[in-house]
Amino acid sequence: MKQKLQDLKQQFAAEKASIKTPADLEVVENKYLGRKAGLLTNIMKGIKDVAKEEVAEVGTLANETKNYIMSGLEEIKNSLGGGSVHFDFTVPGNKPPIGHLHLATIAMREIEGILEPLGFTRTRHHDVEWDYYAFETLNMPGDHPARDDWETFFIDEAPIKMNLPEKSLKLVKEGRRVLTPHTSSIQVREMEKGVLPIRMMNISKCYRRQIDVSHVPMFHQFEGLVIDKGINITHLKGTVEYFVKKFFGEDRTIRLRPHHFQFTEPSFEIDISCGLCHGTGKLEDGTSCRMCKEGWLELAGAGMVHPNVLKAGGIDPEKYSGFAFGWGVERCYSMKSGLNIDDLRLLYKNDLRFNEQF
Numbered sequence: 001m002k003q004k005l006q007d008l009k010q011q012f013a014a015e016k017a018s019i020k021t022p023a024d025l026e027v028v029e030n031k032y033l034g035r036k037a038g039l040l041t042n043i044m045k046g047i048k049d050v051a052k053e054e055v056a057e058v059g060t061l062a063n064e065t066k067n068y069i070m071s072g073l074e075e076i077k078n079s080l081g082g083g084s085v086h087f088d089f090t091v092p093g094n095k096p097p098i099g100h101l102h103l104a105t106i107a108m109r110e111i112e113g114i115l116e117p118l119g120f121t122r123t124r125h126h127d128v129e130w131d132y133y134a135f136e137t138l139n140m141p142g143d144h145p146a147r148d149d150w151e152t153f154f155i156d157e158a159p160i161k162m163n164l165p166e167k168s169l170k171l172v173k174e175g176r177r178v179l180t181p182h183t184s185s186i187q188v189r190e191m192e193k194g195v196l197p198i199r200m201m202n203i204s205k206c207y208r209r210q211i212d213v214s215h216v217p218m219f220h221q222f223e224g225l226v227i228d229k230g231i232n233i234t235h236l237k238g239t240v241e242y243f244v245k246k247f248f249g250e251d252r253t254i255r256l257r258p259h260h261f262q263f264t265e266p267s268f269e270i271d272i273s274c275g276l277c278h279g280t281g282k283l284e285d286g287t288s289c290r291m292c293k294e295g296w297l298e299l300a301g302a303g304m305v306h307p308n309v310l311k312a313g314g315i316d317p318e319k320y321s322g323f324a325f326g327w328g329v330e331r332c333y334s335m336k337s338g339l340n341i342d343d344l345r346l347l348y349k350n351d352l353r354f355n356e357q358f
């Protein structure tokens with residue numbers, strides 16, 4: 001057996017030179033060291049016939065032979081380039097792509113940042129709301145036609161018992177639930193907290209059954225509500241003007257246009273001067289502005305809180321008054337100078353080619 005091992009060593013030493021490729025290497029490695037039928041393995045099967053006193057010596061020689069073959073193979077492996085790979089740890093690693101905030105979140109943070117210094121505190125309520133708060137308390141009883149202005153998603157269930165807070169007027173005991181169609185739904189909820197004065201903003205999701213270039217079924221609105229003694233239209237106008245100048249630019253102005261909302265009296269729509277034609281309605285080449293109607297863009301709804309709404313919130317309209325405004329976040333952001341998003345649906349298609357532009 002000793003002889004066999006020595007012969008094997010020599011055989012390997014001679015065969016080594018013929019290894020030229022990693023494939024050759026594999027064949028030779030298998031031939032000598034293969035677990036089932038390798039030459040060394042076959043020789044080692046004879047160990048059981050070796051005389052006891054020679055076993056230790058043969059074992060040592062077998063190990064030597066194995067190491068000789070293994071280090072020979074390793075050497076060749078390295079010279080073929082298949083050995084340890086050169087690793088340069090000074091090369092910068094692959095950076096995982098890092099995203100950024102969604103346009104709607106950017107807009108919401110910006111809006112919050114403008115209103116907060118004015119004393120508006122952000123509030124949050126559930127997206128699934130009672131019809132009671134979305135309409136009833138906003139001066140729109142069950143059969144009121146003004147409800148049609150909101151393409152509301154009603155939850156498909158029979159009216160159920162409402163757990164209204166103690167302070168609530170409990171005009172109704174049972175109600176239906178809706179996906180909140182506008183941020184105004186929280187007006188009376190805030191009043192029910194019983195803390196006056198109120199100066200709050202609600203920036204949250206709204207749901208309506210509408211989808212086209214300027215509507216998405218899930219969108220965001222922001223709402224401002226101020227209630228105190230002696231609040232009048234000049235406070236509303238001043239607040240909105242301040243917001244518009246901060247958000248759209250110092251060169252923009254606003255106008256209040258009479259309108260109708262059930263929950264405000266008087267009610268207005270707020271227009272802002274167009275950023276493209278600077279409120280003139282005409283472009284430099286004399287053609288009519290394609291962005292606006294005669295220099296103005298429709299922005300939002302606003303008004304003085306209706307006495308019935310104050311009453312529904314447990315507030316005496318003889319002592320307190322308030323103003324409110326509510327706008328679409330996405331719409332507002334897309335109207336910002338320089339941004340030309342002609343289809344609001346793009347905002348929620350999750351197409352990175354669109355999202356990465358902002």
Ligand code: DAH
Binds near residue numbers: 302326327
């Ligand atoms: N909630 C109204 C809407 O969704 C917008 C609105 C109008 C909000 C007048 C107000 C308001 O707070 O005073 O169309």
